[in-house]
Amino acid sequence: MIRLIYLPAGNSKIEYSIKSISRDNKNLKAAISQAAAYCQERGAPFGAVSNGYQIVAFIAVRSDGISPLEGKALVFCSLEKMLENFLDLWQALSKPGVEEKRLQARLIGDLQSQLPRKLSETIATYPGIKGRNVFQTDLQTVSDLVIEDLTRSEVLEKDFLEECYCKTGALSQHSLASKNILEARYAALFDSKAPAPVLVKAADRQGISPELLAESLSRRPILLIGSVGVGKTTFIRNLIKVEAPSVFEKAITLYIDLGSQATLSIDLKSFVIKEVTNQLRKDYExxxxxxxxxxxxxxxxxxxxxxxxxxxxxxxxxxxxxxxxxxxxxxxxxxxxxxxxxxxxxxxxxxxQQLIMILDNSDQRDESTQQQVFLISQEIAEHWSTTVFVTLRPETFHRSQQLGALSGYHPKAFSVSPPRVDLVLKRRLDFALKLTRGEIPIQVLPEGMGVRFASLEAIICSFLKSLRTNKELSECIDNISGGNIRLALDLVRGFFGSGHIDTQKIVDIQGKDSRTGYIIPLHEFVRAVLFGDNIYYDATRSPIANLFDISSNDPKEHFVLPLLIGVIHSLGSNGSNGGFVETNIVYEHFQGLGFTANQVDEALVTSTRKKLIETTARLIPQPGQIMPHTLRVTTLGLYHISRLCGLFAYIDAIILDTPILDSETREVVRDVRDIDLRLDRAESFKGYLDDQWSGMSMQGLGFDWNNASNELEQQIAYIRGRLRRFA
Structure with a gap:
């Protein structure tokens, strides 16, 4: 057996520089070099060589500019040394130790702490709260009232549903995702290893599925499955008031809102009993x-x-x-x-009389509560002579099936797909216009609200015309919301009252010429979404992700997120699995490009949390843990790499949140407000990313920074031209 290591007698150390232990040991040097090459080919961050009774463990893939052979190693030169230092051996090389990257922490420390500071870390007030003037505050208040609060009024409910409800299942006209992915919205979201429900569309463009009402005769809960914000509650309201009023008017219908009504301090079953008792007394005497x-x-x-x-x-x-x-x-x-x-x-x-109970919004509660809800619904449906509807998200159903209440239950479920976002916005804003103009009477209005209604009317008219004439605006809302109607409406309401938008200017221009009016440019809307209520962009609060953030000193990591989205989209577009791609194929792809498994882990976790991609059962993966079986891009992810990364408004915002490895660029990237200085800053940042991209060979991967860079360059030139023209 070849002896790997020769160390002086009596030496108790276990950490050595690789140079010192391999200087006069050609076998060890060759073994480490060979193992390091294998690791680098596969993106494995840690390497080890052993002859059976000696181990040398080292960092094989580094992103701090230091060669692995110039780093340190953890050395156990005998079995006795392993026993003597077993805690060190376990901490570094056991499965939990590897998952927690203990070897890296010991030999080179936390690479993240060695990163240059983000510009945001130098700003004392970051992210700040953006103040609103009186006009903006009033607009925010009245838009919340008209677009959201009044639509929940019992008095206006039937008018609202008849005017605003859009059929579910219509495919988006502005989505960047392919039609087959949109049609397979809920396909493959259920784990193939576990039994899934038989999914039936609750409604389509022709109306409510006959099976939905027929299923009410069974003694099992009826599951309505739909993603967050697609309109499950509105679907139920429309079913009761518009689509099947003859059924529900003859029945006793009990609606239990487990989201806003049920407090955390009360036992869930007691709440349901109390609420049903109250509704019977109040609504049915x-x-x-x-x-x-x-x-x-x-x-x-x-x-x-x-x-x-x-x-x-x-x-x-x-x-x-x-x-x-x-x-x-x-x-x-x-x-x-x-x-x-x-x-x-x-x-x-x-x-x-038929008894119908609807348990809505249970998916806004924790998992144990959701398990209780389904158990309660089963008991009520089976023993209480009552038809029970339960709304769930696909991921909630999957977890319940794996972990608890649904484990032995193989039901039929009805899927609620989102309607077209552009149609929903048009109808909701048209309805809001009728409210502001008094065409639909409002019984009680706060004093002075009429004046604010006039301003809101001007903003709504401008926004409606912009949706019709500015395809970029419709595309932006559609893809950022990704079928989440609630989010789309929140984005619009947020824009109306944003402190980053000169809404007084919009009202004035719209008032001067209502025919021409004010067409809202894309960059204004994007700024409102990016910053929200903050002065600066904050990735933890904004629905928009920073594509170019890094966690190590590896310059190519600036592009791991956009490349991940591009690769998954490219691979998924060629398959027949609703856009899903096997996770192991993605890892192999990226490790072949020289990215470490840790970098891919971090990118997957970040992109899932920011909803740039989605996983099987929409589980949120954790670094170092077993990843979900398949992955798929979302419309939000595609919008990031196809549109946002070439926008000046986007780059201008995320510069503050991105560590810059080049010291010269770091010196010129400052916190500035003047538009000319911000354009200069964006050009410097673009040049920095150009340099990082030019050293990589990443063609044909579904994302090309050169395209985004060219778009950004053209935008900057256009803005400079506009500034000169109006100077």
Whole structure:
């Protein structure tokens, strides 16, 4: 057996420089070089060589500019040394130790701490709160009232649904994702290793699925599955008020909002019982504790009681007999759950009315609550003579199936797909216009609201015309929201009251000539989305990600996120699995490009959290852990690499959040407000990224920085020209 290491007797160290232990040892040097080459080919960050009783472990892939052979190694020159230093051996080379990168921490420290500071870290007030003037504050208030709050009013509900509801399932006209991916929105989101529900569309462009109403005859909960914000609640409201009013008007419909109504301090089952009891009394004038109703519910029990051991009292002591009856009924009412169940059965049988219970927004609660909701819905559907609808997200269903309440349940589920975002916005804004103009009366208006309505009307008219004439604006909202209607509406409301937008200018221009009006340019809307309520861009709060952030001193890591999106999209477009790509193929691809597994881990976690890609069952992966089986790009991810990274507004914002490895560029990138200085800063940053990209061979991977760089250069030149023209 070849001896790898020769160390002086009595030496107790286990850390050595690789140069010192391999200077006079050709075998060791050759072994380390060979192992390092294997690691670099595969993107494996750690390497080790061993002859069976000696181990030399080292960092094989570094991103701090130092050659692996010039670094340090952890050396165990005998089995005795391993036993003597077993804790060090375990911490560095065990599976948990490797996952936690203990060897890296020991030999070279935390690379992230060695990164140059981001510009944002030098700004004392970062990210800051953007102030609004009185006009902007008023617009924010009135837009919230008209676009969101009033639409929830019971008085306006039917008008709102008839005017604003859009059929689900229509494919977006502005999405950057292919049609087959949009059509397969929920395909492959369920783990192929576990049984999935039979998915049936709850509705399409023709209307509500007949199967949905037919399923109400079963004694199982009816699952309505839809992603966050697609409109599950609005779908239910429209089903009740517009699509099937004849069914629901004849039925007793109990709607339980487990998101906004159910407090965390109350037991969930107790809340459902209390809420159902209150709705029966308020909406249907049924008091389940009223004397005659209670005696009707327990009529058969009272009949048996009359023939029981107290039957003699009926003639000899009627008063005492009545007291005993009351005691019996008192015991029945002492168990609210059983009493409500018997009351609902009595209503269903006595009134010949169908009972329908809707448990909505349970997916806004924690997982254990969601498990409880489904168990409660199963019990109610099976034993309470009640049809139960439960709304769930696809990922909630998957986790429940894997971990708890749904594990033995193989149901049919109805999917709720999003409507077209552009149509929803048009109808909602048209409805808002009718409210501001008084065409749809509002019963009570706060004082002075009429003046603010006039300003909001001008903004809405401008926005509606911009949606019709500016394709870039429609495309932006459509792809950022990705079918999340709630987010799309939030983006629009946020724009109306943004402190980053001169809304007074828009109102003034719109007021001068309503025919021509003001067309909102893309960069204004993007700025409002990027910054939100902050002065500076903050990646933790903005729905827009920083594509060029890095976690190590490896310059090519600036492009790992856009390349990841591009590669997954490119591979997914060629397949037939709804755009999904096997994760191991992605890792092999990137390790072949010289990225480490750790860099790919970080990119996958970041891009999933920022919704640039989605995984099987939409699980959020964790670094060092087993990754989901398949990956797919989202419209938000595609919009980042296809549009945003070539926009000056985007680059201008994310510069502050990006570590710059080149010291000369770092010197000229400052916190500036003047537009000319910001353009200079963006040009310097563009040149820096150009230099990093030029040293890489990354062609044909679904993303090319050169294209984005050219677009950015043209934008900067255009802005400079405009500034000169109006100087």
């Amino acid at each position: 049924i008091d389940i504790e009223e004397r005659n109703f209670v005696r009707g519910v327990y009529h058969s029990d009272l009949q048996r009681f009359r023939k029981g051991i107290y039957s003699d009292l009926y003639d000899t002591d009627p008063q005492r007999f009545k007291e005993k009856e009351i005691e019996l009924l008192e015991k029945k009412l002492a168990t609210p759950e059983e009493n409500l169940k018997q009351s609902l059965r009595h209503i269903a049988n006595g009134r010949k």
